[in-house]
Amino acid sequence: MNEELNIGPHISRQFDAELDEIRSRVLKMGSLVETQLIKTLDALREDDGSGIKGVSKLDRKVNKLEVQIDEECTQILAMRQPAAGDLRMIIATSKSVRDLERAGDEAERVANMVKQALTNEMQRKLYKGLLGLGELVAQLLKSTLDAYARMDIPGALQNMRLDQDIDEEYSRLVIRQVELMKKNPDNVADSLDVLWAARSMERIGDHCINICENIIYLVSGDDVRHAKFKDIEEQYAGGGY
Amino acid sequence: MNEELNIGPHISRQFDAELDEIRSRVLKMGSLVETQLIKTLDALREDDGSGIKGVSKLDRKVNKLEVQIDEECTQILAMRQPAAGDLRMIIATSKSVRDLERAGDEAERVANMVKQALTNEMQRKLYKGLLGLGELVAQLLKSTLDAYARMDIPGALQNMRLDQDIDEEYSRLVIRQVELMKKNPDNVADSLDVLWAARSMERIGDHCINICENIIYLVSGDDVRHAKFKDIEEQYAGGGY
Numbered sequence: 001m002n003e004e005l006n007i008g009p010h011i012s013r014q015f016d017a018e019l020d021e022i023r024s025r026v027l028k029m030g031s032l033v034e035t036q037l038i039k040t041l042d043a044l045r046e047d048d049g050s051g052i053k054g055v056s057k058l059d060r061k062v063n064k065l066e067v068q069i070d071e072e073c074t075q076i077l078a079m080r081q082p083a084a085g086d087l088r089m090i091i092a093t094s095k096s097v098r099d100l101e102r103a104g105d106e107a108e109r110v111a112n113m114v115k116q117a118l119t120n121e122m123q124r125k126l127y128k129g130l131l132g133l134g135e136l137v138a139q140l141l142k143s144t145l146d147a148y149a150r151m152d153i154p155g156a157l158q159n160m161r162l163d164q165d166i167d168e169e170y171s172r173l174v175i176r177q178v179e180l181m182k183k184n185p186d187n188v189a190d191s192l193d194v195l196w197a198a199r200s201m202e203r204i205g206d207h208c209i210n211i212c213e214n215i216i217y218l219v220s221g222d223d224v225r226h227a228k229f230k231d232i233e234e235q236y237a238g239g240g241y
Numbered sequence: 242m243n244e245e246l247n248i249g250p251h252i253s254r255q256f257d258a259e260l261d262e263i264r265s266r267v268l269k270m271g272s273l274v275e276t277q278l279i280k281t282l283d284a285l286r287e288d289d290g291s292g293i294k295g296v297s298k299l300d301r302k303v304n305k306l307e308v309q310i311d312e313e314c315t316q317i318l319a320m321r322q323p324a325a326g327d328l329r330m331i332i333a334t335s336k337s338v339r340d341l342e343r344a345g346d347e348a349e350r351v352a353n354m355v356k357q358a359l360t361n362e363m364q365r366k367l368y369k370g371l372l373g374l375g376e377l378v379a380q381l382l383k384s385t386l387d388a389y390a391r392m393d394i395p396g397a398l399q400n401m402r403l404d405q406d407i408d409e410e411y412s413r414l415v416i417r418q419v420e421l422m423k424k425n426p427d428n429v430a431d432s433l434d435v436l437w438a439a440r441s442m443e444r445i446g447d448h449c450i451n452i453c454e455n456i457i458y459l460v461s462g463d464d465v466r467h468a469k470f471k472d473i474e475e476q477y478a479g480g481g482y
Contacts, residue, residue: 185426
Protein backbone atom coordinates (compact mmCIF):
# COMPACT_ATOMS: atom_id res chain seq x y z
CA MET A 1 0.00 0.00 0.00
CA ASN A 2 2.22 2.77 -1.18
CA GLU A 3 0.09 4.48 -3.77
CA GLU A 4 0.45 8.20 -4.22
CA LEU A 5 -1.90 10.27 -2.11
CA ASN A 6 -4.64 11.35 -4.42
CA ILE A 7 -4.65 15.09 -3.95
CA GLY A 8 -5.41 16.05 -7.52
CA PRO A 9 -8.90 17.13 -8.57
CA HIS A 10 -11.57 14.43 -8.73
CA ILE A 11 -13.87 13.77 -11.61
CA SER A 12 -16.59 15.10 -9.38
CA ARG A 13 -16.04 18.60 -8.03
CA GLN A 14 -18.78 17.89 -5.59
CA PHE A 15 -16.69 15.08 -4.11
CA ASP A 16 -13.71 17.43 -3.73
CA ALA A 17 -15.95 19.87 -1.92
CA GLU A 18 -17.16 17.12 0.42
CA LEU A 19 -13.63 16.10 1.33
CA ASP A 20 -12.64 19.72 1.92
CA GLU A 21 -15.69 20.18 4.09
CA ILE A 22 -14.72 17.20 6.23
CA ARG A 23 -11.15 18.37 6.61
CA SER A 24 -12.25 21.82 7.67
CA ARG A 25 -14.72 20.39 10.17
CA VAL A 26 -11.95 18.29 11.72
CA LEU A 27 -9.82 21.41 12.09
CA LYS A 28 -12.77 23.26 13.61
CA MET A 29 -13.29 20.41 16.07
CA GLY A 30 -9.60 20.43 16.97
CA SER A 31 -9.54 24.15 17.53
CA LEU A 32 -12.49 23.82 19.94
CA VAL A 33 -10.49 21.29 21.98
CA GLU A 34 -7.52 23.64 21.85
CA THR A 35 -9.69 26.48 23.15
CA GLN A 36 -10.90 24.27 26.02
CA LEU A 37 -7.31 23.68 27.07
CA ILE A 38 -6.16 27.27 26.61
CA LYS A 39 -9.07 28.67 28.61
CA THR A 40 -8.19 26.28 31.43
CA LEU A 41 -4.52 27.23 31.42
CA ASP A 42 -5.37 30.95 31.32
CA ALA A 43 -7.66 30.52 34.30
CA LEU A 44 -4.92 28.75 36.22
CA ARG A 45 -2.31 31.33 35.31
CA GLU A 46 -4.50 34.29 36.20
CA ASP A 47 -6.28 32.78 39.24
CA ASP A 48 -9.57 33.54 37.57
CA GLY A 49 -12.03 30.76 36.84
CA SER A 50 -14.58 32.90 35.02
CA GLY A 51 -13.32 31.89 31.57
CA ILE A 52 -13.71 28.19 32.34
CA LYS A 53 -17.48 28.38 32.46
CA GLY A 54 -17.82 27.90 28.73
CA VAL A 55 -15.64 24.79 28.52
CA SER A 56 -18.42 22.24 28.96
CA LYS A 57 -20.41 23.98 26.26
CA LEU A 58 -17.39 23.71 23.96
CA ASP A 59 -17.14 20.01 24.75
CA ARG A 60 -20.75 19.47 23.72
CA LYS A 61 -19.94 21.15 20.41
CA VAL A 62 -16.93 18.86 20.03
CA ASN A 63 -19.14 15.82 20.63
CA LYS A 64 -21.68 16.99 18.07
CA LEU A 65 -18.96 17.54 15.50
CA GLU A 66 -17.63 14.03 16.09
CA VAL A 67 -21.00 12.46 15.32
CA GLN A 68 -21.51 14.76 12.34
CA ILE A 69 -18.09 14.14 10.77
CA ASP A 70 -18.47 10.42 11.33
CA GLU A 71 -21.81 10.44 9.55
CA GLU A 72 -20.30 12.35 6.66
CA CYS A 73 -17.45 9.84 6.43
CA THR A 74 -19.93 6.96 6.37
CA GLN A 75 -22.00 8.71 3.71
CA ILE A 76 -18.94 9.19 1.54
CA LEU A 77 -17.92 5.55 1.95
CA ALA A 78 -21.42 4.46 0.96
CA MET A 79 -22.03 6.91 -1.89
CA ARG A 80 -18.62 7.63 -3.38
CA GLN A 81 -16.85 4.33 -2.80
CA PRO A 82 -13.51 6.07 -2.70
CA ALA A 83 -10.28 4.27 -3.55
CA ALA A 84 -6.66 4.47 -2.35
CA GLY A 85 -5.73 7.89 -1.01
CA ASP A 86 -9.29 9.11 -0.48
CA LEU A 87 -10.22 5.92 1.31
CA ARG A 88 -7.25 6.34 3.63
CA MET A 89 -8.24 9.97 4.18
CA ILE A 90 -11.71 8.90 5.31
CA ILE A 91 -10.46 6.08 7.56
CA ALA A 92 -7.74 8.20 9.14
CA THR A 93 -10.15 11.08 9.65
CA SER A 94 -12.78 8.91 11.28
CA LYS A 95 -10.14 7.65 13.71
CA SER A 96 -8.71 11.09 14.34
CA VAL A 97 -12.07 12.58 15.27
CA ARG A 98 -12.47 9.89 17.90
CA ASP A 99 -9.10 10.91 19.34
CA LEU A 100 -10.06 14.56 19.24
CA GLU A 101 -13.32 13.78 21.01
CA ARG A 102 -11.49 11.94 23.76
CA ALA A 103 -8.94 14.71 24.04
CA GLY A 104 -11.91 17.05 24.49
CA ASP A 105 -13.27 14.88 27.30
CA GLU A 106 -9.93 14.98 29.08
CA ALA A 107 -9.72 18.75 28.58
CA GLU A 108 -13.19 19.15 30.09
CA ARG A 109 -12.19 16.97 33.03
CA VAL A 110 -9.13 19.14 33.71
CA ALA A 111 -11.20 22.31 33.33
CA ASN A 112 -13.69 21.16 35.97
CA MET A 113 -10.92 20.22 38.36
CA VAL A 114 -9.18 23.57 37.88
CA LYS A 115 -12.45 25.46 38.37
CA GLN A 116 -12.91 23.67 41.67
CA ALA A 117 -9.29 24.16 42.72
CA LEU A 118 -9.37 27.91 42.13
CA THR A 119 -11.86 28.27 45.00
CA ASN A 120 -9.27 27.04 47.51
CA GLU A 121 -5.96 28.77 48.26
CA MET A 122 -4.03 25.58 49.03
CA GLN A 123 -5.29 23.67 45.97
CA ARG A 124 -4.69 26.64 43.73
CA LYS A 125 -1.00 26.56 44.61
CA LEU A 126 -0.74 22.84 43.98
CA TYR A 127 -2.47 23.12 40.62
CA LYS A 128 -0.06 25.80 39.43
CA GLY A 129 2.40 22.93 39.14
CA LEU A 130 0.42 21.76 36.10
CA LEU A 131 1.13 24.84 34.01
CA GLY A 132 4.40 23.63 32.48
CA LEU A 133 2.89 20.32 31.41
CA GLY A 134 -0.27 22.00 30.17
CA GLU A 135 1.64 24.42 27.99
CA LEU A 136 3.61 21.63 26.35
CA VAL A 137 0.39 19.73 25.69
CA ALA A 138 -1.31 22.82 24.22
CA GLN A 139 1.70 23.29 21.95
CA LEU A 140 1.50 19.65 20.83
CA LEU A 141 -2.22 19.92 20.12
CA LYS A 142 -1.69 23.04 18.05
CA SER A 143 1.11 21.54 15.99
CA THR A 144 -0.86 18.31 15.54
CA LEU A 145 -3.68 20.28 13.96
CA ASP A 146 -1.13 22.10 11.79
CA ALA A 147 0.32 18.76 10.68
CA TYR A 148 -3.19 17.50 9.85
CA ALA A 149 -4.02 20.66 7.91
CA ARG A 150 -0.86 20.35 5.82
CA MET A 151 -0.71 16.50 5.79
CA ASP A 152 2.82 16.95 6.93
CA ILE A 153 4.94 13.89 7.88
CA PRO A 154 7.98 15.85 9.17
CA GLY A 155 5.56 17.84 11.33
CA ALA A 156 4.02 14.63 12.66
CA LEU A 157 7.50 13.30 13.52
CA GLN A 158 8.42 16.54 15.23
CA ASN A 159 5.30 16.12 17.35
CA MET A 160 6.34 12.65 18.40
CA ARG A 161 9.57 14.11 19.74
CA LEU A 162 7.61 16.78 21.61
CA ASP A 163 5.52 14.04 23.20
CA GLN A 164 8.69 12.58 24.68
CA ASP A 165 9.33 15.93 26.42
CA ILE A 166 5.77 15.77 27.72
CA ASP A 167 6.32 12.31 29.15
CA GLU A 168 9.45 13.55 30.93
CA GLU A 169 7.70 16.59 32.37
CA TYR A 170 4.86 14.35 33.49
CA SER A 171 7.28 12.02 35.31
CA ARG A 172 8.92 14.97 37.06
CA LEU A 173 5.50 16.20 38.16
CA VAL A 174 4.56 12.79 39.60
CA ILE A 175 7.80 12.60 41.58
CA ARG A 176 7.22 16.12 42.92
CA GLN A 177 3.67 15.31 44.04
CA VAL A 178 4.72 12.06 45.71
CA GLU A 179 7.30 14.01 47.73
CA LEU A 180 4.63 16.52 48.72
CA MET A 181 2.26 13.73 49.74
CA LYS A 182 4.90 12.21 51.99
CA LYS A 183 5.59 15.55 53.63
CA ASN A 184 1.93 16.53 54.00
CA PRO A 185 -0.18 13.39 54.36
CA ASP A 186 -3.22 15.50 55.12
CA ASN A 187 -3.11 16.88 51.60
CA VAL A 188 -2.91 13.50 49.91
CA ALA A 189 -6.34 13.85 48.31
CA ASP A 190 -5.43 17.26 46.84
CA SER A 191 -2.12 16.06 45.46
CA LEU A 192 -3.89 13.07 44.01
CA ASP A 193 -6.29 15.35 42.18
CA VAL A 194 -3.36 17.21 40.68
CA LEU A 195 -2.00 13.88 39.49
CA TRP A 196 -5.32 12.92 37.90
CA ALA A 197 -5.37 16.25 36.11
CA ALA A 198 -1.78 15.72 34.97
CA ARG A 199 -2.70 12.27 33.72
CA SER A 200 -5.56 13.72 31.72
CA MET A 201 -3.20 16.23 30.14
CA GLU A 202 -0.73 13.52 29.30
CA ARG A 203 -3.58 11.57 27.69
CA ILE A 204 -4.37 14.55 25.48
CA GLY A 205 -0.76 14.23 24.32
CA ASP A 206 -1.30 10.54 23.58
CA HIS A 207 -4.37 11.33 21.49
CA CYS A 208 -2.33 13.88 19.52
CA ILE A 209 0.24 11.19 18.79
CA ASN A 210 -2.47 8.84 17.56
CA ILE A 211 -3.56 11.56 15.17
CA CYS A 212 0.05 12.02 14.01
CA GLU A 213 0.24 8.28 13.33
CA ASN A 214 -2.94 8.61 11.31
CA ILE A 215 -1.35 11.42 9.29
CA ILE A 216 1.64 9.22 8.47
CA TYR A 217 -0.70 6.39 7.46
CA LEU A 218 -2.79 8.76 5.42
CA VAL A 219 0.12 10.23 3.48
CA SER A 220 2.34 7.17 3.13
CA GLY A 221 -0.03 4.23 3.53
CA ASP A 222 2.25 2.85 6.28
CA ASP A 223 0.74 1.72 9.55
CA VAL A 224 3.24 2.87 12.20
CA ARG A 225 1.07 2.33 15.28
CA HIS A 226 3.18 -0.37 16.84
CA ALA A 227 6.54 0.67 15.47
CA LYS A 228 9.27 2.15 17.67
CA PHE A 229 9.71 5.90 17.31
CA LYS A 230 13.40 5.49 16.42
CA ASP A 231 12.47 3.19 13.53
CA ILE A 232 9.74 5.51 12.31
CA GLU A 233 12.15 8.43 12.38
CA GLU A 234 14.80 6.56 10.42
CA GLN A 235 12.30 5.38 7.86
CA TYR A 236 11.10 8.89 7.06
CA ALA A 237 14.37 10.76 7.60
CA GLY A 238 15.16 10.86 3.88
CA GLY A 239 11.73 12.13 2.98
CA GLY A 240 11.12 9.15 0.70
CA TYR A 241 7.41 8.85 1.29
CA MET B 242 -30.17 5.41 9.02
CA ASN B 243 -32.37 2.62 10.26
CA GLU B 244 -32.02 0.03 7.54
CA GLU B 245 -32.24 -3.62 8.52
CA LEU B 246 -28.90 -5.18 9.35
CA ASN B 247 -27.92 -7.18 6.33
CA ILE B 248 -27.30 -10.61 7.78
CA GLY B 249 -28.68 -12.64 4.89
CA PRO B 250 -26.37 -14.30 2.38
CA HIS B 251 -24.55 -12.05 -0.09
CA ILE B 252 -24.42 -12.54 -3.78
CA SER B 253 -20.80 -13.40 -3.27
CA ARG B 254 -20.12 -16.27 -0.88
CA GLN B 255 -16.54 -15.16 -0.82
CA PHE B 256 -17.64 -11.85 0.67
CA ASP B 257 -19.60 -13.67 3.40
CA ALA B 258 -16.51 -15.68 4.19
CA GLU B 259 -14.44 -12.49 4.43
CA LEU B 260 -16.88 -10.90 6.88
CA ASP B 261 -16.97 -14.08 8.98
CA GLU B 262 -13.22 -14.18 8.99
CA ILE B 263 -13.04 -10.61 10.30
CA ARG B 264 -15.59 -11.26 13.03
CA SER B 265 -13.77 -14.35 14.20
CA ARG B 266 -10.45 -12.50 14.24
CA VAL B 267 -11.99 -9.77 16.40
CA LEU B 268 -13.19 -12.42 18.85
CA LYS B 269 -9.76 -14.03 18.82
CA MET B 270 -8.20 -10.64 19.55
CA GLY B 271 -10.66 -10.04 22.38
CA SER B 272 -10.01 -13.42 23.94
CA LEU B 273 -6.28 -12.67 23.96
CA VAL B 274 -6.93 -9.48 25.93
CA GLU B 275 -9.19 -11.46 28.26
CA THR B 276 -6.39 -13.98 28.81
CA GLN B 277 -3.98 -11.16 29.62
CA LEU B 278 -6.33 -9.94 32.33
CA ILE B 279 -7.19 -13.38 33.71
CA LYS B 280 -3.54 -14.41 33.95
CA THR B 281 -2.83 -11.23 35.89
CA LEU B 282 -5.72 -11.76 38.31
CA ASP B 283 -4.74 -15.42 38.82
CA ALA B 284 -1.19 -14.38 39.65
CA LEU B 285 -2.47 -11.85 42.15
CA ARG B 286 -4.86 -14.31 43.75
CA GLU B 287 -2.28 -17.09 44.04
CA ASP B 288 0.77 -14.96 44.85
CA ASP B 289 2.53 -16.48 41.90
CA GLY B 290 3.84 -14.28 39.11
CA SER B 291 5.05 -17.11 36.86
CA GLY B 292 1.91 -17.01 34.66
CA ILE B 293 2.34 -13.31 33.95
CA LYS B 294 5.48 -13.83 31.89
CA GLY B 295 3.51 -14.51 28.74
CA VAL B 296 1.34 -11.39 28.94
CA SER B 297 3.62 -9.09 26.91
CA LYS B 298 3.82 -11.75 24.21
CA LEU B 299 0.01 -11.86 24.14
CA ASP B 300 -0.07 -8.09 23.79
CA ARG B 301 2.20 -8.22 20.77
CA LYS B 302 -0.21 -10.71 19.21
CA VAL B 303 -3.10 -8.35 20.00
CA ASN B 304 -1.24 -5.50 18.28
CA LYS B 305 -0.56 -7.62 15.20
CA LEU B 306 -4.20 -8.62 14.98
CA GLU B 307 -5.27 -4.99 15.18
CA VAL B 308 -3.14 -4.04 12.17
CA GLN B 309 -4.24 -7.17 10.31
CA ILE B 310 -7.97 -6.69 10.90
CA ASP B 311 -7.71 -3.03 10.01
CA GLU B 312 -6.03 -3.89 6.73
CA GLU B 313 -8.74 -6.41 5.98
CA CYS B 314 -11.42 -3.83 6.70
CA THR B 315 -9.71 -1.34 4.38
CA GLN B 316 -9.42 -3.99 1.66
CA ILE B 317 -13.11 -4.78 1.94
CA LEU B 318 -14.04 -1.10 1.78
CA ALA B 319 -11.89 -0.71 -1.33
CA MET B 320 -12.81 -3.92 -3.14
CA ARG B 321 -16.36 -4.71 -2.07
CA GLN B 322 -17.77 -1.25 -1.58
CA PRO B 323 -20.26 -2.54 0.96
CA ALA B 324 -23.53 -0.76 1.66
CA ALA B 325 -25.75 -0.23 4.72
CA GLY B 326 -25.38 -3.03 7.30
CA ASP B 327 -22.08 -4.37 5.99
CA LEU B 328 -20.60 -0.92 5.86
CA ARG B 329 -21.63 -0.34 9.47
CA MET B 330 -20.14 -3.70 10.40
CA ILE B 331 -16.79 -2.69 8.92
CA ILE B 332 -16.78 0.75 10.51
CA ALA B 333 -17.86 -0.53 13.93
CA THR B 334 -15.33 -3.35 13.76
CA SER B 335 -12.48 -1.07 12.82
CA LYS B 336 -13.32 1.10 15.82
CA SER B 337 -13.79 -1.85 18.15
CA VAL B 338 -10.38 -3.31 17.37
CA ARG B 339 -8.81 -0.02 18.33
CA ASP B 340 -10.59 -0.23 21.68
CA LEU B 341 -9.51 -3.83 22.12
CA GLU B 342 -5.94 -2.90 21.34
CA ARG B 343 -5.99 -0.15 23.94
CA ALA B 344 -7.63 -2.46 26.46
CA GLY B 345 -4.74 -4.85 25.77
CA ASP B 346 -2.22 -2.08 26.46
CA GLU B 347 -3.88 -1.32 29.79
CA ALA B 348 -3.97 -5.04 30.64
CA GLU B 349 -0.26 -5.32 29.89
CA ARG B 350 0.43 -2.28 32.06
CA VAL B 351 -1.44 -3.85 34.99
CA ALA B 352 0.33 -7.19 34.43
CA ASN B 353 3.76 -5.56 34.65
CA MET B 354 2.82 -3.69 37.81
CA VAL B 355 1.45 -6.85 39.45
CA LYS B 356 4.56 -8.82 38.47
CA GLN B 357 6.68 -6.19 40.17
CA ALA B 358 4.40 -5.99 43.22
CA LEU B 359 4.49 -9.74 43.83
CA THR B 360 8.19 -9.51 44.66
CA ASN B 361 7.44 -7.35 47.72
CA GLU B 362 5.37 -8.43 50.71
CA MET B 363 3.97 -4.99 51.46
CA GLN B 364 3.01 -4.19 47.85
CA ARG B 365 1.50 -7.63 47.39
CA LYS B 366 -0.98 -6.93 50.18
CA LEU B 367 -1.91 -3.54 48.75
CA TYR B 368 -2.43 -4.96 45.27
CA LYS B 369 -4.82 -7.64 46.56
CA GLY B 370 -7.27 -4.76 46.93
CA LEU B 371 -7.51 -4.71 43.13
CA LEU B 372 -9.02 -8.19 42.84
CA GLY B 373 -12.68 -7.18 43.22
CA LEU B 374 -12.38 -4.48 40.58
CA GLY B 375 -10.38 -6.75 38.30
CA GLU B 376 -12.96 -9.51 38.45
CA LEU B 377 -15.77 -7.13 37.53
CA VAL B 378 -13.74 -5.84 34.60
CA ALA B 379 -12.91 -9.36 33.40
CA GLN B 380 -16.61 -10.19 33.55
CA LEU B 381 -17.46 -7.07 31.53
CA LEU B 382 -14.83 -7.89 28.92
CA LYS B 383 -16.16 -11.43 28.56
CA SER B 384 -19.77 -10.33 28.18
CA THR B 385 -18.75 -7.57 25.75
CA LEU B 386 -17.19 -10.19 23.49
CA ASP B 387 -20.34 -12.32 23.85
CA ALA B 388 -22.48 -9.34 22.86
CA TYR B 389 -20.25 -8.70 19.85
CA ALA B 390 -20.39 -12.36 18.80
CA ARG B 391 -24.19 -12.36 18.96
CA MET B 392 -24.70 -8.72 17.89
CA ASP B 393 -26.84 -8.44 20.96
CA ILE B 394 -28.31 -5.05 22.00
CA PRO B 395 -29.83 -6.25 25.32
CA GLY B 396 -26.43 -7.76 26.15
CA ALA B 397 -24.73 -4.46 25.30
CA LEU B 398 -27.17 -2.59 27.59
CA GLN B 399 -26.59 -5.09 30.39
CA ASN B 400 -22.88 -4.36 30.06
CA MET B 401 -23.48 -0.65 30.44
CA ARG B 402 -25.15 -1.35 33.77
CA LEU B 403 -22.21 -3.51 34.82
CA ASP B 404 -19.87 -0.64 34.01
CA GLN B 405 -21.71 1.49 36.56
CA ASP B 406 -20.88 -1.14 39.22
CA ILE B 407 -17.27 -0.95 38.09
CA ASP B 408 -17.22 2.82 38.49
CA GLU B 409 -18.61 2.47 42.02
CA GLU B 410 -16.06 -0.18 43.00
CA TYR B 411 -13.35 2.02 41.54
CA SER B 412 -14.46 4.99 43.64
CA ARG B 413 -14.46 2.86 46.80
CA LEU B 414 -10.96 1.69 46.00
CA VAL B 415 -9.70 5.25 45.55
CA ILE B 416 -11.19 6.32 48.88
CA ARG B 417 -9.59 3.32 50.60
CA GLN B 418 -6.16 4.06 49.16
CA VAL B 419 -6.35 7.74 50.07
CA GLU B 420 -7.07 6.73 53.68
CA LEU B 421 -4.10 4.37 53.61
CA MET B 422 -1.86 7.09 52.20
CA LYS B 423 -2.83 9.46 54.98
CA LYS B 424 -2.10 6.82 57.61
CA ASN B 425 1.16 5.65 56.06
CA PRO B 426 2.75 8.53 54.20
CA ASP B 427 5.87 6.46 53.61
CA ASN B 428 3.88 4.12 51.41
CA VAL B 429 2.41 6.87 49.25
CA ALA B 430 4.30 5.73 46.15
CA ASP B 431 3.03 2.14 46.55
CA SER B 432 -0.58 3.21 47.06
CA LEU B 433 -0.27 5.46 44.06
CA ASP B 434 0.84 2.51 41.95
CA VAL B 435 -2.24 0.60 43.07
CA LEU B 436 -4.35 3.55 41.97
CA TRP B 437 -2.68 3.67 38.55
CA ALA B 438 -3.36 -0.04 38.15
CA ALA B 439 -6.98 0.48 39.21
CA ARG B 440 -7.29 3.32 36.72
CA SER B 441 -6.00 1.07 33.97
CA MET B 442 -8.58 -1.55 34.87
CA GLU B 443 -11.32 1.03 34.87
CA ARG B 444 -10.13 2.14 31.42
CA ILE B 445 -10.50 -1.43 30.15
CA GLY B 446 -14.12 -1.13 31.27
CA ASP B 447 -14.46 2.12 29.32
CA HIS B 448 -13.12 0.46 26.18
CA CYS B 449 -15.68 -2.33 26.62
CA ILE B 450 -18.43 0.26 26.76
CA ASN B 451 -17.17 1.87 23.57
CA ILE B 452 -17.43 -1.54 21.92
CA CYS B 453 -20.97 -1.96 23.27
CA GLU B 454 -21.89 1.43 21.77
CA ASN B 455 -20.45 0.20 18.47
CA ILE B 456 -22.63 -2.91 18.70
CA ILE B 457 -25.74 -0.76 19.17
CA TYR B 458 -24.71 1.41 16.22
CA LEU B 459 -23.98 -1.65 14.14
CA VAL B 460 -27.31 -3.34 14.79
CA SER B 461 -29.60 -0.30 14.93
CA GLY B 462 -27.75 2.36 13.00
CA ASP B 463 -28.12 4.70 15.99
CA ASP B 464 -25.14 6.60 17.26
CA VAL B 465 -25.48 6.53 21.06
CA ARG B 466 -22.02 7.72 22.00
CA HIS B 467 -23.06 10.96 23.60
CA ALA B 468 -26.49 9.90 24.82
CA LYS B 469 -27.27 9.41 28.51
CA PHE B 470 -27.47 5.77 29.61
CA LYS B 471 -31.01 6.26 30.95
CA ASP B 472 -32.16 7.51 27.54
CA ILE B 473 -30.44 4.67 25.70
CA GLU B 474 -32.04 2.15 28.01
CA GLU B 475 -35.53 3.63 27.51
CA GLN B 476 -35.09 3.76 23.77
CA TYR B 477 -34.26 0.06 23.49
CA ALA B 478 -36.41 -1.24 26.35
CA GLY B 479 -39.21 -2.31 24.00
CA GLY B 480 -36.85 -4.17 21.73
CA GLY B 481 -37.92 -1.98 18.82
CA TYR B 482 -34.64 -1.97 16.97
